[in-house]
Amino acid sequence: MSTDQPGQGRRGVLLTALAVLAVLVGVVVIAVGVATQRPDPPSPPAATSAAEPTEATGGPEDEQPDEAGSDDPADDGQSATSAPGSSAQDEGQDGQETEQPAEPEVAALDPSEPVEVRIPSIDVVSPLHPLGLAEDGTLEVPSGDRYDEAAWYDGSPTPGEVGPTVIEGHVTGAGGVESVFFDLGALRAGDTAEVEREDGRTVTFEVYRVDQFAKDAFPTVDVYGPTDSPELRLITCGGEFDEAEQSHEDNTVVYARMVEG
Template sequence: MTTKKPGRRGGLLASAASGVLVLLSLAGCASGTADVGPSPSASASASAEAGTAAPSQAPSAPPAATPGVPAEEQLPVLGGSAPVTLSIPSIGVRTDLLHLGLRDNGSLEVPEDTGSGAPASWYNGSPTPGERGPSVMLGHVNALGGNAGVFADLRKLTPGTEIDIYRADGSTAVFTVERGALYSKNEFPTVEVYGNTPGAELRLITCDGYDPDTGLFDDNYVIYAKLKA
């Protein structure tokens, strides 16, 4: 199956509407490989710089509303900068972020699980955290040897919880959780998760719904968050 490539990392609204989809795969969600719902179309690789970063400043508040300017242009956004570290203090998560894309067969490159659930990964076809559009990150819910994965406790996140993304330019993109949602992998809402958004948003995705009879996960759990003003 082929994909149409959008011209920018803002989402996949046009290609999803055309029904041209590929599957993301997230290894380590079960004993085998489990897919994470239909993926965004492959798009241009992230061009933002990579490197190490230390926490510094939160995104500044947006200017006062300007009459005649579209509302989406007044939402807080940051310039492009590659994500380095993800921190969710409320559930004790702090992980370096891998930058992974799509393989030739349309499946997502995933980190190898060495027994600790592996680091979380940022899908480098999505906007960098803080840019306009949904920045997509994926992580394991479980790990080899019966250990918990890095995203094992996503269900504990409640509206208002803050998520910090430390970026390569030294800035910190602070997101606020809006909601979490459980989806069957057979009914994954591709456009809702990956489609264009008027402001800077974040998606954290993991597996859910473990079926002991098959040893697989039937669902995905998705956290929706928006850049804090």
């Protein structure tokens, strides 16, 4: 008995230390768990108030009656408003400012299907696969093994052809895990996206507008309508998540035009 006493005492101290350690580690684990809760996907700034951090409040399009700005040189004005001041200055180094007034003239390419999309500013590199329309006329979305890959709508022009090339990707997967286009809403005017084609050519597009629309007010003509030169539309989901519908209420759409190919 008496020989046990010191040992028990030592074991007691050890146990106490272990218990305290367990509590500490537990607290740290909880803290990490809470701190790394996935944030909501980024949203583009509201068109009129670029400085304000944005909640998904719905209608930037209401404030922008002339949405596409399709046939006037006001495009420059639009790019300027959709670019928050800071990033516009950053872009200035690349001679962005001098390029903006005149739209770069690039020659359209012959058709060749896209195989990969790269968006350096949000670290996206994804292979592309073709998808079509579902029976109800909506765009099919990536599924199965390719859930987390971006897809090209095979009814839209191939990148570099005249018209809007449509590329879509999921924002999240089941349980809210980030997917390939999670950060799409963080893109700003002046950012670039590159699309590699089957024929080995890479087409570079420059973002001129990022917008978020309620799905039930999706501006079909604005997004999918005809354009005079090769353009790109990157589409994902955004906004509030509707638990009842199990889907996001909005779509985030990035508009870009070809600058190099």
